[in-house]
Amino acid sequence: MVYLEGGWKFDFRRDLTNSEVQELATLLTVIGDSPPVRDGLLDTRRWKLHFTGVFTVKSLYAKLMAEVGVDHFPHLFVWKPAIPRKEHLFLHCKIAYKIWSSILPITGWHPSFQIGEYLNSNCPNIYLEIFDDECIVKLNVKIIGEPTLVPPVEETPKGVYYLANIDRGADMIQTFNCFSKTFDGKFLDAAQALKLGLAKVLVHYYPIAGRLILNEKNKFAINCTGEGALFIEAEADCTLEEIGDLTQPNPATFKKLVYGNPGPVNVHEDPPLLVAQVTKFKCGGFTLGLSQNHTVFDGVGAMEFVISWGEVTRGFPLTKPPFLDRTILMARTPPQTQFTHILEEIIDVSNTNALWEEEKLLDKSFIFHPHRLERLREKAMEDGVLKKCTTFEVLTSIMWRARTKSLRLHPNQQVRLLFPVNARSRFHPPLPKGYFGKAIALKNSQCSVSELLESPLSSTIERFQQLIGLVTDECMRSIIDSLEEYEQPLPKAHTLFLSVWTRIGLHDMDFGWGEPIFAGPPTLPTNVVFFLPHGEERKGINLCLSLPVSSMKIFEEAINTID
Numbered sequence: 073m074v075y076l077e078g079g080w081k082f083d084f085r086r087d088l089t090n091s092e093v094q095e096l097a098t099l100l101t102v103i104g105d106s107p108p109v110r111d112g113l114l115d116t117r118r119w120k121l122h123f124t125g126v127f128t129v130k131s132l133y134a135k136l137m138a139e140v141g142v143d144h145f146p147h148l149f150v151w152k153p154a155i156p157r158k159e160h161l162f163l164h165c166k167i168a169y170k171i172w173s174s175i176l177p178i179t180g181w182h183p184s185f186q187i188g189e190y191l192n193s194n195c196p197n198i199y200l201e202i203f204d205d206e207c208i209v210k211l212n213v214k215i216i217g218e219p220t221l222v223p224p225v226e227e228t229p230k231g232v233y234y235l236a237n238i239d240r241g242a243d244m245i246q247t248f249n250c251f252s253k254t255f256d257g258k259f260l261d262a263a264q265a266l267k268l269g270l271a272k273v274l275v276h277y278y279p280i281a282g283r284l285i286l287n288e289k290n291k292f293a294i295n296c297t298g299e300g301a302l303f304i305e306a307e308a309d310c311t312l313e314e315i316g317d318l319t320q321p322n323p324a325t326f327k328k329l330v331y332g333n334p335g336p337v338n339v340h341e342d343p344p345l346l347v348a349q350v351t352k353f354k355c356g357g358f359t360l361g362l363s364q365n366h367t368v369f370d371g372v373g374a375m376e377f378v379i380s381w382g383e384v385t386r387g388f389p390l391t392k393p394p395f396l397d398r399t400i401l402m403a404r405t406p407p408q409t410q411f412t413h414i415l416e417e418i419i420d421v422s423n424t425n426a427l428w429e430e431e432k433l434l435d436k437s438f439i440f441h442p443h444r445l446e447r448l449r450e451k452a453m454e455d456g457v458l459k460k461c462t463t464f465e466v467l468t469s470i471m472w473r474a475r476t477k478s479l480r481l482h483p484n485q486q487v488r489l490l491f492p493v494n495a496r497s498r499f500h501p502p503l504p505k506g507y508f509g510k511a512i513a514l515k516n517s518q519c520s521v522s523e524l525l526e527s528p529l530s531s532t533i534e535r536f537q538q539l540i541g542l543v544t545d546e547c548m549r550s551i552i553d554s555l556e557e558y559e560q561p562l563p564k565a566h567t568l569f570l571s572v573w574t575r576i577g578l579h580d581m582d583f584g585w586g587e588p589i590f591a592g593p594p595t596l597p598t599n600v601v602f603f604l605p606h607g608e609e610r611k612g613i614n615l616c617l618s619l620p621v622s623s624m625k626i627f628e629e630a631i632n633t634i635d
Contacts, residue, residue, distance in 0.1 A: 080107050128317070134441065134607075211315065213328040213351055216263075216305045221344070223300035225271040228278035232287070233294040236401035237555035238548075239510050241366045242284060242292065242337050244347075245374075246595070248329045249581065249588040252312055252357040262358040263305040263350040266583055269385025270301060270348060276384075277377055277394055277508065280368060283342045292367050294345070301346035304331045311355035318590035319606065321435035321616055326594035330361030334595065337365065360583075361594070370510040371576040372494060377508075382583045394508035401509065407553035410546060414558075415516055418488060418566040422481040428598065431620035435596045437604075438631055440467060442611040447635055457530040461537070464603075467613060468570060469532040471601060472517075474630035475568065476524055478623035483522035488563070490514045491536070491570040493543045500545040513548060514562075515539040569600045574613055578605055592616070 121131040274281045282296040331349040347363040380390045445463040452466045472489050492512045496503045578591040592604050596618040606612035
């Protein structure tokens, strides 16, 4: 810090040792004797490597790994998974607090405030809940006024809108997006700007303003009524910074930023196909929480809609107008099912109910920086089986094997991974640019636990490569035709779903506040693993999942020792 009259201001809570005095002298030779002129401005500390301006070990570590390339960084020595989080160790454990209160005065440390007083005075609108060794931050969110319907700003076509057979799954998929910058305009706040933009973009995406119905074949369609999307304005009595590390899952907090509940909807209740909640924070930032009906679009289509929403909000024309005609994916007459697409339920021979029901669940994320992903890719090719592979294939294989190992299943237990493949370019001809509909194939990888864990990593990757290669025009047409004849719910037992958000353009959205500082799901279903983009250039991957506490420990050890 700097004194008003000039000169560096160092506040030490104890006397420096001889070695520390020498380090201080070295620091002064680097920063110089004369600090910058303040010109009456408030002097504050700010850590450039984190958007909050607060120092975090994680951001420093990421910088070292990204720029210096510390291939042999002793992470297992520095961070022990068994050690509780530092907030719990120093702030919340009564025994630890007594120990530190006794030890600190002996060492010369003299805290200038009581921890409890600090939390009460500085965090009045956030409280901390102890959950074993986890500290969950909760916040108060207040809805302003009543939720309102936002119809298209212009008259739009009415009638029944056709949905293809692969437009199934009437679940509400939720996301939240965080923006830290203040609005550059002169008269609109975040909620007003996004609400006006929503009314404009619904003119182009008018089916979203309708309601889901069942047609004469008992299949989903949209009744284009023009009723509109549901819009909610809310405010949080805190700052985005106070929420903490956004990359770490925090369902208790994040779910308050999205209106409604995820999961299946009752089509007979006429729920809106899109629900948007704008929550404004005291710092000037805001979050956009979205609930979107999964029959309307997949991840790619959803992001193209949000990007278009941002463009009209900023006053620009759409760079990729939606292609609305879904009849191009209509089933053939007669249907020509050429492949087997039925997935049987897996029998549980491992008796895993006790593990999931009796143990507490732990949500966690694991960051994989680009250089580590590349190192893992090279490691996967060491045995010469693979000529090439992608970092997605490698991380998917590592994740599936580590998660399966963590659950301690019977060696003969069958396990399944369903992962998405974007089929837009695999149709013949490819689907039109801006196709507004679902166009993914869920590929099924199934084997026994022993086969998965005892085979080399390259074998699992090779399995995925073969499945991805099977996604062709013939395969997709066969899927569409099969759903014309027979439709079954997706299996659940020992079935893991991989949700990949790394290539759908999450950070291409811009409503006038720049790209979001974070985007992801508010909650983590136990049967879904998420891959989120990470880092400034989005080349890293943030792996998020939920597991029983004992399984998470095994998973973390497996992930940390793979390379």
